[in-house]
Amino acid sequence: MPSLNNLFGFLQDWxxxxxxxxxxxxxxxxxxxxxxxxxxxLFLVVTVMYLTYLERKVLARIxxxxxxxxxxxxxxxxxxxxxxxxxxxxxxxxxRADVPVYFLAPVVMVAPALLPYAVLPFGPRMVPADISVxxxxxxxxxxxxxxxxxxxxxxxxxxFSLLGGLRAVAQKVxxxxxxxxxxxxxxxxxxxxxxxxxxxxxxxxxxxxAQPLGFIIALICCVAExxxxxxxxxxxESELVAGYHTEYSGVGxxxxxxxxxxxxxxxxAMLAILYLGGWHGPLLPPYIWFLIKVYLILCVMFWxxxxxxxxxxxxxxxxSWKVLLPLSMVNVAVVALVDKLGLRLGFLPGLVAGLVVxxxxxxxxxxxxxxxxxxxxxxxxQVREA
Amino acid sequence: xxxxxxxxxxxxxxxxxxxxxxxxxxxxxxxxxVDLKPYFGYLHRGIEKTAEQRTYVQNVxxxxxxxxxxxxxxxxxxxxxxxxxxxxxxxxERAEYLRVIMAELTRVVNHCVAIGFLLNDLGAFxxxxxxxxxxxxxxxxxxxxASGSRMTPSYIRPGGVVEDVPPEFIPAAKKVVAGLPAFVxxxxxxxTGNEILMARLQNVGVLPPERAIAYGVTGPVLRGxxxxxxxxxxxxxxxxxxxxxxxxxxxxxxxxxxFLVRLGEMRQSARILEQALAQIPEGPVMAEGVRRIRxxxxxxxxxxxxxxGELGFYLISDGSPNPYRFRVRPTSLINLQALxxxxxxxxxxxxxxxxxxxxxxxxEVDR
Amino acid sequence: MxxxxxxxxxxxxxxxxxxxxxxxxxxxxxxxxxxDLVRVASWLRDEAGYDYLSNVTGVDxxxxxxxxxxxxxxxRGGGPLVLKVSGPWDQATVPSLVGIWPAAEFQEREVYDLxxxxxxxxxxxxxxxxxxxxxxxxxxxxxxxxxxPNAEMVxxxxxxxxxxxxN
Numbered sequence: 001m002p003s004l005n006n007l008f009g010f011l012q013d014w015x016x017x018x019x020x021x022x023x024x025x026x027x028x029x030x031x032x033x034x035x036x037x038x039x040x041x042l043f044l045v046v047t048v049m050y051l052t053y054l055e056r057k058v059l060a061r062i063x064x065x066x067x068x069x070x071x072x073x074x075x076x077x078x079x080x081x082x083x084x085x086x087x088x089x090x091x092x093x094x095x096r097a098d099v100p101v102y103f104l105a106p107v108v109m110v111a112p113a114l115l116p117y118a119v120l121p122f123g124p125r126m127v128p129a130d131i132s133v134x135x136x137x138x139x140x141x142x143x144x145x146x147x148x149x150x151x152x153x154x155x156x157x158x159x160f161s162l163l164g165g166l167r168a169v170a171q172k173v174x175x176x177x178x179x180x181x182x183x184x185x186x187x188x189x190x191x192x193x194x195x196x197x198x199x200x201x202x203x204x205x206x207x208x209x210a211q212p213l214g215f216i217i218a219l220i221c222c223v224a225e226x227x228x229x230x231x232x233x234x235x236x237e238s239e240l241v242a243g244y245h246t247e248y249s250g251v252g253x254x255x256x257x258x259x260x261x262x263x264x265x266x267x268x269a270m271l272a273i274l275y276l277g278g279w280h281g282p283l284l285p286p287y288i289w290f291l292i293k294v295y296l297i298l299c300v301m302f303w304x305x306x307x308x309x310x311x312x313x314x315x316x317x318x319x320s321w322k323v324l325l326p327l328s329m330v331n332v333a334v335v336a337l338v339d340k341l342g343l344r345l346g347f348l349p350g351l352v353a354g355l356v357v358x359x360x361x362x363x364x365x366x367x368x369x370x371x372x373x374x375x376x377x378x379x380x381x382q383v384r385e386a
Numbered sequence: 387x388x389x390x391x392x393x394x395x396x397x398x399x400x401x402x403x404x405x406x407x408x409x410x411x412x413x414x415x416x417x418x419x420v421d422l423k424p425y426f427g428y429l430h431r432g433i434e435k436t437a438e439q440r441t442y443v444q445n446v447x448x449x450x451x452x453x454x455x456x457x458x459x460x461x462x463x464x465x466x467x468x469x470x471x472x473x474x475x476x477x478x479e480r481a482e483y484l485r486v487i488m489a490e491l492t493r494v495v496n497h498c499v500a501i502g503f504l505l506n507d508l509g510a511f512x513x514x515x516x517x518x519x520x521x522x523x524x525x526x527x528x529x530x531x532a533s534g535s536r537m538t539p540s541y542i543r544p545g546g547v548v549e550d551v552p553p554e555f556i557p558a559a560k561k562v563v564a565g566l567p568a569f570v571x572x573x574x575x576x577x578t579g580n581e582i583l584m585a586r587l588q589n590v591g592v593l594p595p596e597r598a599i600a601y602g603v604t605g606p607v608l609r610g611x612x613x614x615x616x617x618x619x620x621x622x623x624x625x626x627x628x629x630x631x632x633x634x635x636x637x638x639x640x641x642x643x644x645f646l647v648r649l650g651e652m653r654q655s656a657r658i659l660e661q662a663l664a665q666i667p668e669g670p671v672m673a674e675g676v677r678r679i680r681x682x683x684x685x686x687x688x689x690x691x692x693x694x695g696e697l698g699f700y701l702i703s704d705g706s707p708n709p710y711r712f713r714v715r716p717t718s719l720i721n722l723q724a725l726x727x728x729x730x731x732x733x734x735x736x737x738x739x740x741x742x743x744x745x746x747x748x749x750e751v752d753r
Numbered sequence: 754m755x756x757x758x759x760x761x762x763x764x765x766x767x768x769x770x771x772x773x774x775x776x777x778x779x780x781x782x783x784x785x786x787x788x789d790l791v792r793v794a795s796w797l798r799d800e801a802g803y804d805y806l807s808n809v810t811g812v813d814x815x816x817x818x819x820x821x822x823x824x825x826x827x828x829r830g831g832g833p834l835v836l837k838v839s840g841p842w843d844q845a846t847v848p849s850l851v852g853i854w855p856a857a858e859f860q861e862r863e864v865y866d867l868x869x870x871x872x873x874x875x876x877x878x879x880x881x882x883x884x885x886x887x888x889x890x891x892x893x894x895x896x897x898x899x900x901x902p903n904a905e906m907v908x909x910x911x912x913x914x915x916x917x918x919x920n
Contacts, residue, residue: 063513310509427882602856715808
C-alpha cells in the first residue's frame with residue numbers, strides 16, 4: 001500500500017516496473033530520466049505561472065487592493081491569459097540590436113536557471129541526481145545567468161539596457177561571495193556538500209537555529225542574486241525603464257520572466273534546504289513540507305517588494321562588500337571555532353554566537369549612521385526681520 | 387591606457403518617472419551625472435494664447451488644466467487676479483471660507499500625490515502610492531460633490547464660488563478632515579524612519595537656501611531648504627490671516643527635508659481645515675453684480691501659495707471682455723531651474739528622486 | 754520701507770536715471786530705460802533686498818514690446834515691485850538678468866520663444882516650449898491664429914536641431 005509520504009517513490013517504482021516489461025535496463029533508466037525531466041519542467045512552468053498570480057495577489061493585499069480578479073473566478077485564469085498574450089505578441093528587434101547576441105540571451109538565461117533542479121531534493125527519494133557537491137553546483141550553474149544579463153544588455157543596443165546589464169553583473173558577482181560563505185558555514189555544520197545529506201542532518205533541528213546570522217546573510221544575498229526588490233537595480237523601472245529586458249517583447253520577454261521566477265524558486269528552495277530543514281516536518285508528507293517552506297520564503301520576498309524602496313547602486317555594493325562580506329567571514333570563523341571545540345550542545349553555541357555577532361553589527365552600524373547624520377546636519381536659515 | 391567616455395542618455399519624454407512628457411538629456415560618466423539639460427514643450431497647448439480669445443470667465447476651465455492635480459488652487463489664483471484687475475469685491479464670507487477649504491484640500495491631494503509618486507520613483511512598488519491615492523479619492527469625492535468634477539472643478543470663479551456646496555458637504559468634509567491626521571501619521575510611520583528611504587533621500591539633491599531663492603524656487607522645495615517663506619503668511623490672501631497654522635521648514639535642504647515638509651504641511655492643512663469647517667458661516671457665495679466681467683484697462687498680478695509653490699497670474703486688460711495678456715507664472719517650470727544644480731554629481735538613480743522631490747506637473751510646465 | 758520709498762532712494766542712489774514710477778498702477782511699478790535695466794536690477798537686489806524675482810514676462814503692446822519683472826523680497830518680506838522695460842519691435846533686445854537673478858533663465862527663454870524678444874547675455878537662449886524652426890512667435894498680436902495642418906508643422910520640425918543622444 002503506497003503511503004502519501006512516499007507517493008513519488010511509489011510512482012517511480014511502478015512506472016519503471018511497467019517499463020521493464022518491454023525495455024532493456026538502460027532503456028528503463030533513459031525513459032525514467034525523460035519522464036523526470038518532463039515532470040519537473042511541467043511543474044516549474046505551472047509553478048511560475050501561479051507564482052506571478054500569487055505575487056500579484058499578495059502585493060495587492062499589501063497595497064490595499066484586490067489584485068487580478070477578472071479572468072476566471074478570483075482571477076485564477078489570469079496567468080493563462082498572460083502567457084497567451086506573451087506568446088502571440090510580436091517580437092520586435094531593435095534596429096541597433098546585435099541580433100545573434102540579442103536572440104541568444106533569453107536562451108542562455110533560461111537554460112542554467114533550470115539546471116539546479118537536477119540536484120534539488122524535494123523529498124526523500126525525490127531528487128533526480130544526488131551529487132556530492134550539490135551545494136556548489138547550484139550557485140555555479142545559476143551564475144551563468146550573469147552572462148545572459150550582460151548579453152541582453154549589450155545585444156539590445158540600448159543604453160538603458162546596457163546600464164542594466166552592467167549593474168546586473170556587478171551585483172551578481174558581489175553577492176555571490178557572501179552567499180557562498182554563508183553556505184560554507186552550513187557545510188561546516190553538517191559536514192557534507194550534498195544537499196540530501198544536509199537535509200538529513202537537520203532531522204533534529206533546522207540549521208536556522210544554529211546559523212541565524214548565516215540565514216539572514218543568505219536571505220539578503222539570495223534576494224539580490226535574483227534581482228528582486230529592494231535590490232532590483234538592474235531592471236529598476238523608475239530609473240532604467242526595464243533595464244536589460246527593456247527591448248524584449250513577446251517570447252523573449254517571457255523567457256526572462258520565466259528565468260527570473262524559476263530563479264526565485266531556486267534560491268527559496270536552497271534556503272529551505274540549507275536552513276529550514278528541507279522536507280522535515282510532522283504529519284504532512286515531506287514534499288508538502290518542503291513546498292510550504294519554499295513558499296514561506298517566497299512570500300517574504302513578495303513582502304519585501306511590497307514594502308521597501310530600492311537601494312541605490314553604490315549602497316548596494318557597500319552593503320555587500322562592507323557589511324555582508326565581513327559578517328559572513330566572521331560567521332564562518334565562529335562556526336569553525338565551535339566545530340573545532342567539539343561542543344556537543346546542539347544548536348545553542350551557534351545560536352548564541354550568531355545573535356551576539358548580529359547585536360554587535362547592529363550597534364556598530366547604528367553608531368556610524370548617527371555619526372553620518374550628525375555630520376550632515378545643516379544650520380537653519382534665518383529670515384531677517386524688516 | 388584606460389580611457390573613459392561620457393555617455394549621453396535621453397530620459398524621457400517617454401519614461402516611467404518623468405511625471406509626464408518631460409525629457410532630460412543626461413551626460414553620464416559611468417552612472418554619475420556630469421550634465422543635465424531639460425527639454426520641455428511636449429504638452430504645450432498654447433493656453434496663454436487661447437486665453438486671449440476668451441472672456442474672463444471662459445478662461446477658468448483653462449486654469450484647471452494647468453496643474454491638473456491642483457485644479458482648485460489654480461482657480462483660486464486666477465479668481466484673485468481677475469478680482470484685483472476688475473475691482474470685484476468684497477467676496478462673501480461663505481465663499482472665502484469655501485475657497486480656503488478647497489485650496490487646503492487641494493494641498494493635501496497634491497502632497498499625497500507628490501509623496502506617493504516620490505516613493506514610486508524610489509522603487510517602492512506601488513504600496514505607498516496606493517495608500518496616498520486612497521486618501522486622495524476621499525477628497526476628490528468632496529470636490530465632485532461641490533463642483534461635479536473630480537480633477538477639473540472650475541469651482542472657484544471671479545467673485546466667489548460658482549454655487550453653494552450641497553448641505554451634506556460640510557459633514558462629509560468634516561469626516562474626511564477628521565481622518566487626515568491619522569492618515570498622515572500612518573504615512574509617517576510607514577515611511578519616515580525607513581532605513582532605505584533615509585539612505586536614498588538624505589544628502590540627495592542638496593539645495594542651499596541662497597541658491598533656492600536665487601533660482602526662484604518656491605513651495606515645499608524652498609521650505610525644505612530651511613527658508614520660512616509661505617505666501618499665506620508673508621502676504622495673506624483670501625482669509626488666511628484668520629487661521630492658526632505653522633509654516634513648516636526643515637533645515638535638511640535635501641530631498642528628505644522636502645518629503646518631511648510635505649508631511650508637515652498636510653498636518654497644517656488639516657488644522658486649517660478644522661478651523662475653517664468649524665467657522666464657516668451661512669450666506670451668499672457670489673459677490674453682487676458679477677455677471678459680465680469687463681475690467682477697466684490696467685493690469686494686475688496676483689499670486690497664491692499653491693501646493694507646489696508660488697502660482698501667479700498676470701493679467702492685462704484693455705477694457706474689452708477678453709484679457710489682453712494672460713500670463714501664468716508656472717510654479718513647476720521655475721522650480722525646475724534648480725534641477726541641474728541639484729543633480730550634477732549624483733547618480734542616475736538620484737536624478738529621478740530629485741525630480742520627484744521637486745514635484746512637477748507637466749501640464750503647468752508646458753501650458 | 755514701502756516700495757515708493759525704495760523708488761525715491763533708487764533715484765537718489767543712481768543719478769541720471771530716467772526711471773519713473775507709473776501712476777495709477779495697482780502694484781508699485783517702475784518704468785526703466787532698457788540701457789539702465791542691469792544697473793537698476795543690481796541695485797535693487799544688493800541694496801534694497803529684492804532677492805527673489807518671481808515673474809518675468811513679455812507683452813506685445815502694438816508698436817512697442819514690453820518686458821515685465823515682478824520682484825519680491827524673501828529676506829525682508831516685501832514686494833511686489835514691478836519693473837518694466839519697453840521699446841520698439843525693431844530693437845527688441847533687452848539685457849538678460851540671469852546674472853543677477855538665475856530665476857530669470859527659463860522665463861526669459863519663454864519670452865524669447867513666444868514673443869521673439871531676445872535677451873543679450875543670456876547663457877542659453879533657445880526656444881523652450883516650441884521647437885527651433887517654428888514659424889513666428891505665437892503671443893505676438895500679429896501672429897496668424899489658424900489651424901495648421903500637421904504636415905506643415907512637421908515640415909518645420911525637420912530643421913530642428915535635435916539634441917538627441919547620438920544613438
